[in-house]
Amino acid sequence: xxxxxxxxxxxxxxxxxxxxxxxxxxxxxxxxxxxxxxxxxxxxxxxxxxxxxxxxxxxxxxxxxxxxxxxxxxxxxxxxxxxxxxxxxxxxxxxxxxxxxxxxxxxxxxxxxxxxxxxxxxxxxxxxxxxxxxxxxxxxxxxxxxxxxxxxxxxxxxxxxxxxxxxxxxxxxxxxxxxxxxxxxxxxxxxxxxxxxxxxxxxxxxxxxxxxxxxxxxxxxxxxxxxxxxxxxxxxxxxxxxxxxxxxxxxxxxxxxxxxxxxxxxxxxxxxxxxxxxxxxxxxxxxxxxxxxxxxxxxxxxxxxxxxxxxxxxxxxxxxxxxxxxxxxxxxxxxxxxxxxxxxxxxxxxxxxxxxxxxxxxxxxxxxxxxxxxxxxxxxxxxxxxxxxxxxxxxxxxxxxxxxxxxxxxx
RNA sequence: GCGGGUGUCGUCAAGUGGUUAAGACCUCGGAUUGUGGUUCCGAUAUGCAUGGGUUCGAAUCCCAUCUCCCGCCCCA
Numbered sequence: 228x229x230x231x232x233x234x235x236x237x238x239x240x241x242x243x244x245x246x247x248x249x250x251x252x253x254x255x256x257x258x259x260x261x262x263x264x265x266x267x268x269x270x271x272x273x274x275x276x277x278x279x280x281x282x283x284x285x286x287x288x289x290x291x292x293x294x295x296x297x298x299x300x301x302x303x304x305x306x307x308x309x310x311x312x313x314x315x316x317x318x319x320x321x322x323x324x325x326x327x328x329x330x331x332x333x334x335x336x337x338x339x340x341x342x343x344x345x346x347x348x349x350x351x352x353x354x355x356x357x358x359x360x361x362x363x364x365x366x367x368x369x370x371x372x373x374x375x376x377x378x379x380x381x382x383x384x385x386x387x388x389x390x391x392x393x394x395x396x397x398x399x400x401x402x403x404x405x406x407x408x409x410x411x412x413x414x415x416x417x418x419x420x421x422x423x424x425x426x427x428x429x430x431x432x433x434x435x436x437x438x439x440x441x442x443x444x445x446x447x448x449x450x451x452x453x454x455x456x457x458x459x460x461x462x463x464x465x466x467x468x469x470x471x472x473x474x475x476x477x478x479x480x481x482x483x484x485x486x487x488x489x490x491x492x493x494x495x496x497x498x499x500x501x502x503x504x505x506x507x508x509x510x511x512x513x514x515x516x517x518x519x520x521x522x523x524x525x526x527x528x529x530x531x532x533x534x535x536x537x538x539x540x541x542x543x544x545x546x547x548x549x550x551x552x553x554x555x556x557x558x559x560x561x562x563x564x565x566x567x568x569x570x571x572x573x574x575x576x577x578x579x580x581x582x583x584x585x586x587x588x589x590x591x592x593x594x595x596x597x598x599x600x601x602x603x604x605x606x607x608x609x610x611x612x613x614x615x616x617x618x619x620x621x622x623x624x625x626x627x628x629x630x631x632x633x634x635x636x637x638x
Numbered sequence: 639g640c641g642g643g644u645g646u647c648g649u650c651a652a653g654u655g656g657u658u659a660a661g662a663c664c665u666c667g668g669a670u671u672g673u674g675g676u677u678c679c680g681a682u683a684u685g686c687a688u689g690g691g692u693u694c695g696a697a698u699c700c701c702a703u704c705u706c707c708c709g710c711c712c713c714a
Contacts, residue, residue: 233704233705236704236705236706287712287713288711288712288713289712289713292639292712293712293713309713309714338714340712340713340714342711342712342713343639343640343711343712344705344706344707345706345707345708345709346706346707346708347713347714348712348713348714352714353714354714355714356714421710421711424711432712437710489713490712490713491713500714507708508708508709508710509712509713509714511713511714512714513714514713514714515714535714536714537714538713538714539714540714541714542714559672559673559674561672588670588671588672589670589671589672589673590670590672590673590674591667591674592674593672593673593674593675594673594674594675595674596674597674597675598674598675603673603674605672605673607672608672609672617672617673619673619674621674621675624673624674624675626673
């Protein structure tokens, strides 16, 4: 036997019995998002590497060590690790800034990140997400969060936790970062290795370190004072409190988490996450926020934006499996030609119908019918001779012999 | 990238150095030449993630690689 070739690490087949679960996610998305005026967009799976370097940010792990990058004709291309950069690229390239604001887009599809696989994390995984362009007011942030909550609700997920935070704008955040670095400078040598890296890369990330020795350092009064200070400027604070006003008004339950820092560089002001307790350590099903400078950084006009993405595998693992649909009918016949004609006729009338192509014995065919269909349509010598079909309800065992053209009224 | 665990049929599993690797489910065939989902019989791993090694003898011990899982990092 020839050597078997396996799926590659961190990737998975979505098998026929699981596809219905994915349809549920996609159909519910189309249904819910449409009500909020979102239009679906489909962008390529790969893009210029530079798009992600500039878009996602070259200090992030995603760009630094997790991208699938390859060269073709002297160009560096990358399998998309997330889709906000791609959607923004398309927004700019197709002149969508000239459309009447807001421009509301949604997408779903595979993303690729070279990470160590574990529960709830694969190298090829799927996201469904939304992006709204052109509204700087906090009502946009609120609508986008409400949309996420209602999408989850429509799927049957009610008990998830929404966490929100404000990262401030570039100027107040830089000031905050500077202060954190300043106050921690004397302790730098005592920080754990990860924190020493974060010190330069993303000081905000220092705050939720789980190492005991670091936690102790952060507990020191003079340091705690800086960390816990409300650093954001008046305008950002106003934006944040308006967002909370809308969320309260709409009955969205949330908690504030000062340690919530999305890992992508492009976020400013609002960031949020929706978490589940039933997912192990990869517990976020949704993450997003505002990214007012991304469109400009990628060469477009100054267009504010806000959006989020959800991990579809994680959603599916929280949802009960979808029951397989049975066929409307399975034809039991020892005459393939007659079975063919009856099946085609019913299929043309919108019914899902199959019959045994290998002409097995009667009992085997009926056994199969009971397994896969709601009705068995028996079409053997007697029926063929008289132009009838015996219609058997496989749940109740009721059977009725009717004229061929009456079958449709029974199944 | 770092640390820990794991791997026997399509699936769930027994087996922990000694003749032909239990069992269950699924699948297929038969009992049953036109009535199923209950029952009864039978079939299905020269093979134990892969490759080496130790041994008279290995699914069982050792080494390497791979997979999946758990934690860290990070993220959806």
